Amino acid sequence: MQCWWRQAVLCRSQRAVLPSRVVLFLFLCFAFASFTTHLAVAQSPEPDEKPVPILTGTAGTFSFVTAGQQQLNAQINPVLLLPLGEHWLIESRAEFQGVFQRPPGGGPYGGPVGKNLDYAQADYIANPYLTVDLGRYLTPFGIFNERLYPIWIRSLQQDPLILPLSSESSDGMMLRGGFPANDKANLTYAIYVSAISTSHNNLQSERNVGGRMSVFLPGPRLEIGASWQKLLQDARANAFGFHFAWLVPKLPLNMHGEYARSNQGSGYWVDGAYRLSQLHFWQKAMRRTEFAGRAEQFFSGSISSGEALALGLPGANTREGELGVNYYLQDGLKVVGSYGRQFSPAGNMNLWSAGIAYRFLIPLGRAQ
């Protein structure tokens, strides 16, 4: 994750002046905020319970075996949630990750311990339809980066192949919210602008604008949406994508999928997680067991193979299938295992993983 940021940001020009479209964006923000504030009548930002600061996050350790090469991964990702008054939330997530493997000639495990600031943002809940985010935020492109990334949430621990096609974090400002369009549909939106940042390895960002819009149908429990991002530097390339999330009614089956396309490549992934809670034998164990599967494909773009690898993308057209089992020991604690097979002109390979993921939640004050 680190190296492609460095590479991508260092090779791009740095202009100190923001373009006129950013001014236009801010003006539209103002107009939009005023409009939604007039729409919001007789609503207070939050019910009676006074929120308490929380330290939460995930910790986990995994063993990945890729083409016979074992890699040990240990990570902790603390999340700080600091509510202020009725309208503000300060939130931040850091990532500390050690990746250890044996050197090619044999010997003890060794490797780097990386640290990264995924987001550190101030959220201002202006009204029921609008939240303003300032700071470093997760780029709302598709759903995986923002919502499915934490290890206790994702059903398979390998990242999708197309994840690096958009920026993972951006430094700037974002407007977002959701509202019911009618009884059968909710609309959600996010629009953002970010500035280039090269000052610190953990705060790197590209200058871009983008947005995401989605519709959620509570009846069939289906969400579909589209994302767009434009880079405002160098190639000024566009990226766009589509996503869906479907919690199948009457079945303990949860499905997600994304498609993304940019000059760096294109591809899709579809995954599903099926909880065995409907089986009538060994119910205590079965309702804690989940089968997961994912199919995905990546198509190379207009960049060279070396550039793609530096960005974290496959160097050639790639197909991959993966099956896994998750067993929930308790809420927020699960044991995971998976097997996958990757097909590529660069060579086919097996992908094994096993590990444990834990989500913790600690109140930093009186919780009752």
Added chain:
Amino acid sequence: MRTRIVVMAGILVLSSLMYASLARADGPSGKKDTTSVSVARTYDVDAMRLQGELRYRSNCGRCHAAPRKFPPRMMATVLRHMRVRATITDEDMRLVLFYMTQ
């Protein structure tokens, strides 16, 4: 010059947002609105609990295994976080919070 315009525009946006929300919180009669009152006008307690459970399952379960209930003040923080992260609607957040704190 453009940078100055951007900075000024940003300050204008933020100050207007704060002013607008403060004015709204005071309300036309100078009293603070309370969510429980406005929501309870629409739903009775049982219906709210039922609606809360439905929305809890459809919203939370879309991304992750449904979590257990936590103490009320923790739930309030978690729901505020999820309102931003998952862009769930204001009404859904209130009903889920009502259900999760019963």
